[in-house]
Amino acid sequence: MSKSLVPGAPVSAAAPAERRPTDWRTASMQRRVRQRYAAERRFRLLGLAAVVASAAFLLFLLASMLARGAGGFVETRIALPLDLARAGLSVTPAQLRGPRADLALAGAGLERAVDAAAGTVFPRAGGAVLLSDAAWLRVREAVKRDPSLLRRRVTIEVPVASRLDIAFKGGGTRAERALARSLAPHLSRGLNRDFLGGADSTDPTRAGIWGALKGSLLTMLVTLLLAFPIGVLSALYLEEYAPRNRWTDLIEVSINNLAAVPSIIFGLLGLAVFLGTFHMPRSAALVGGLTLALMTTPVIVIAARNAVGAVPPSIRDAARALGASPVQVVFHHVLPLALPGILTGTIIGMARALGETAPLLMIGMRAFIAAPPERLTDPATVLPVQIFLWSDDVQTGFIEKTSAAIIVLLVFLLAMNGLAIYLRNRFETRW
Amino acid sequence: MSPLALAFVITALALIGWVTARARAARFRRGTTRRFSSLPQHHGWFVAMGTLLPALLFLAVWHLTAPALVTEAVLTTPGAATLPPPGLDRVAILAEARNLAAGRSYGAFHPLSEQLAPAYAAAQRRYDWIATAVALLLAFVGGALSFLRVRPGFSARTHVERVIMGALLGASLIAIVTTIGIIVSLLFESARFFHVVPISDFLLGTHWSPQAIDPRDPGASLGAVPLFWGTFFIGAVIAMAVAIPFGLMSAIYLTQYARPATRRWVKPMLEILAGVPTVVYGYFAALTVAPAVRDLGVALGVSWASSESALAAGAVMGVMIIPFVSSMADDSLAAVPAAMRDGSLAMGATSSETIRQVLLPAALPGVVGGVLLAVSRAIGETMIVVMAASGVATLTLNPFASATTVTKQIVDLLTGEAAFDSAKTLAAFALGLTLFVITLLLNVVALIVVRRYREAYE
Numbered sequence: 082m083s084k085s086l087v088p089g090a091p092v093s094a095a096a097p098a099e100r101r102p103t104d105w106r107t108a109s110m111q112r113r114v115r116q117r118y119a120a121e122r123r124f125r126l127l128g129l130a131a132v133v134a135s136a137a138f139l140l141f142l143l144a145s146m147l148a149r150g151a152g153g154f155v156e157t158r159i160a161l162p163l164d165l166a167r168a169g170l171s172v173t174p175a176q177l178r179g180p181r182a183d184l185a186l187a188g189a190g191l192e193r194a195v196d197a198a199a200g201t202v203f204p205r206a207g208g209a210v211l212l213s214d215a216a217w218l219r220v221r222e223a224v225k226r227d228p229s230l231l232r233r234r235v236t237i238e239v240p241v242a243s244r245l246d247i248a249f250k251g252g253g254t255r256a257e258r259a260l261a262r263s264l265a266p267h268l269s270r271g272l273n274r275d276f277l278g279g280a281d282s283t284d285p286t287r288a289g290i291w292g293a294l295k296g297s298l299l300t301m302l303v304t305l306l307l308a309f310p311i312g313v314l315s316a317l318y319l320e321e322y323a324p325r326n327r328w329t330d331l332i333e334v335s336i337n338n339l340a341a342v343p344s345i346i347f348g349l350l351g352l353a354v355f356l357g358t359f360h361m362p363r364s365a366a367l368v369g370g371l372t373l374a375l376m377t378t379p380v381i382v383i384a385a386r387n388a389v390g391a392v393p394p395s396i397r398d399a400a401r402a403l404g405a406s407p408v409q410v411v412f413h414h415v416l417p418l419a420l421p422g423i424l425t426g427t428i429i430g431m432a433r434a435l436g437e438t439a440p441l442l443m444i445g446m447r448a449f450i451a452a453p454p455e456r457l458t459d460p461a462t463v464l465p466v467q468i469f470l471w472s473d474d475v476q477t478g479f480i481e482k483t484s485a486a487i488i489v490l491l492v493f494l495l496a497m498n499g500l501a502i503y504l505r506n507r508f509e510t511r512w
Numbered sequence: 513m514s515p516l517a518l519a520f521v522i523t524a525l526a527l528i529g530w531v532t533a534r535a536r537a538a539r540f541r542r543g544t545t546r547r548f549s550s551l552p553q554h555h556g557w558f559v560a561m562g563t564l565l566p567a568l569l570f571l572a573v574w575h576l577t578a579p580a581l582v583t584e585a586v587l588t589t590p591g592a593a594t595l596p597p598p599g600l601d602r603v604a605i606l607a608e609a610r611n612l613a614a615g616r617s618y619g620a621f622h623p624l625s626e627q628l629a630p631a632y633a634a635a636q637r638r639y640d641w642i643a644t645a646v647a648l649l650l651a652f653v654g655g656a657l658s659f660l661r662v663r664p665g666f667s668a669r670t671h672v673e674r675v676i677m678g679a680l681l682g683a684s685l686i687a688i689v690t691t692i693g694i695i696v697s698l699l700f701e702s703a704r705f706f707h708v709v710p711i712s713d714f715l716l717g718t719h720w721s722p723q724a725i726d727p728r729d730p731g732a733s734l735g736a737v738p739l740f741w742g743t744f745f746i747g748a749v750i751a752m753a754v755a756i757p758f759g760l761m762s763a764i765y766l767t768q769y770a771r772p773a774t775r776r777w778v779k780p781m782l783e784i785l786a787g788v789p790t791v792v793y794g795y796f797a798a799l800t801v802a803p804a805v806r807d808l809g810v811a812l813g814v815s816w817a818s819s820e821s822a823l824a825a826g827a828v829m830g831v832m833i834i835p836f837v838s839s840m841a842d843d844s845l846a847a848v849p850a851a852m853r854d855g856s857l858a859m860g861a862t863s864s865e866t867i868r869q870v871l872l873p874a875a876l877p878g879v880v881g882g883v884l885l886a887v888s889r890a891i892g893e894t895m896i897v898v899m900a901a902s903g904v905a906t907l908t909l910n911p912f913a914s915a916t917t918v919t920k921q922i923v924d925l926l927t928g929e930a931a932f933d934s935a936k937t938l939a940a941f942a943l944g945l946t947l948f949v950i951t952l953l954l955n956v957v958a959l960i961v962v963r964r965y966r967e968a969y970e
Contacts, residue, residue: 343892
């Protein structure tokens, strides 16, 4: 720095004798100090602004998802008076018992009867157009529960079509909202059980999250069963037993590198190896779990190595001194002490895998799957992919479904991270 | 026997072996003062492993070879004589027959597959029985042989521990196998791609339109330069323009100014930002940010502003990267020796002067390394660009124009309805290889920079 901070003070070391104490009361000095303090305040405000802006973005993101998605859990129902006795359904009460009841009612023209009822009750509003595709299914369930409905007049609340649903919740076009207002005495709100218990559908009012959630759970199960043991065992090997040589270095380098490889590359690997070479079934939870396990293992290894390394050497020395073998030292003493840290890292890695989309798209998990998977090899989809698929759908009814699915996903992630934090606070020992 | 039942029976055998061997070892311990190298349970584990491992190894190998053997057996049946010559048709028919035989599908598309299904089922059943018998035999013989070795002087612990060490080593080798798997599969498919498309066309060509590939000259429409530019523009320019100032300033505020209580609350909140799934960011970018950016562009006089602009995707990606940059900057600021900061403050410099003129220059290499890692993460990020960026490859400097990235194109190429080895799908692997190499280089350089810097202060 060639210029002195204090004006008037000598810069060169050759003339030290002329140095006088700085007079801080002069106007120029005061102005300087004020400027420097102002700069300090500006800088500090800038930092605060950065933090506040980041936090505000997070809050805005979460709030907008909540505001948009809350409606996805609620459905609009319309009270539909039905006279099934006059509808001429050709079903006998005997057919309504047992597993063939669904087929019998469908064959008897129940759907037509429900649509016709809507046409006679709400002729000006469009009749059957008002009803969701799931409306007659509700009637079918009600009839199965109580076959006497077939012989009397009854009013059943059935879900309405997507457009009317949106309009009743305050969206849609002006005409649709007017229609919703005119029908308001017949409309009511209720919990959307189809959303929580069903699978994907082409009709937004019928689309459900359970199929994707179950796919996610199966996928995570495979991932956990593979990644956790492999990750913990390799961490133990690298931290406790591995000799320092070129092979160990190679393993370490590949683990650190794998942890930084973009996730989509793992999808390409899964596509080429599991689908291309081993001919495993497309879009199955098994393949998804395998792919995500390859991605999650390095994360678990790194977390587990930190946890194992944090166990003090005195524990190992004490165990060795009492005659434990190297395997006993690690499995009886080091591993139990490191377990909370390992579990924390594992949960965080699993949370990352649960939110992962791109590698699963690569292995074909973007198909339309209308039934929850029963086995690991069944075609399945997972929550993030379901969100992606719905977000691509042009029907406006899917906007709130997408946000509602995001809420479900975030709740799961929050629960997992909360559990990790709890484990860390509750069990982790600071040595 | 179904695989699950078979596994259950073998496990039960192993359990019986464990219990009996343990009891036997416990018996010869009774009444002596002799010291043993192994506990009774070591003998138990030795026998259990002797039962399980040979049978499981056999089943693993069998699982890989059996489908080929079954197909061979089916091909020798008279019904297979009318099969078309080797090729896609033949494979399709055989796969369909296999699915029919396994009960996985109900309707047959091809009449011949319906004919072959019974033969398939019969061969499958025969080989399943062979596998069951051999596995059970191996489990039984292995268990019996190991049980015979359970004697007072036998050091079962050494054997058990050797198996455990083998398992540990095997588990850590999986990382290498995965790395090799990635490299080999990417190289293999890319080599097939470069067989069709000259590598110079791919790396230097400036026209990308995989929807319309001219079969005579596929390289003409597979020039990846616009993709590389789009990736760089979105991930390394726009995203970093958001992430670096915000990440750096919040790290500075949280480490230098904020009270510890504030820091305890705000830091996890920033980390939540990193934990939000990318598909959520993508949805937010596409639904909320992109229209706002387009309106902003129109207001600024760019009348053709795209609703899938580079700015929308890049800005949201930058927000996602903020916590990453912030924690890297946090680490490098914390690594600067306290003496430097104290010295500067003692000379009368204000906090901000100390930070700007002492701490930041000293921490710069660490911050640069962190930024390189952030760039590598941003260019590998997929879902935000898949949902918010456009599919049209353009060479543009305007942030309001549409731009596309390597990751977006990989997804687009592979999720279409194309045969697995068409030029389109192979191009995805070539793009993947490029992405892998670039991120690898960035990571290596970043690690070297960070390590050098750490060494300087330790």
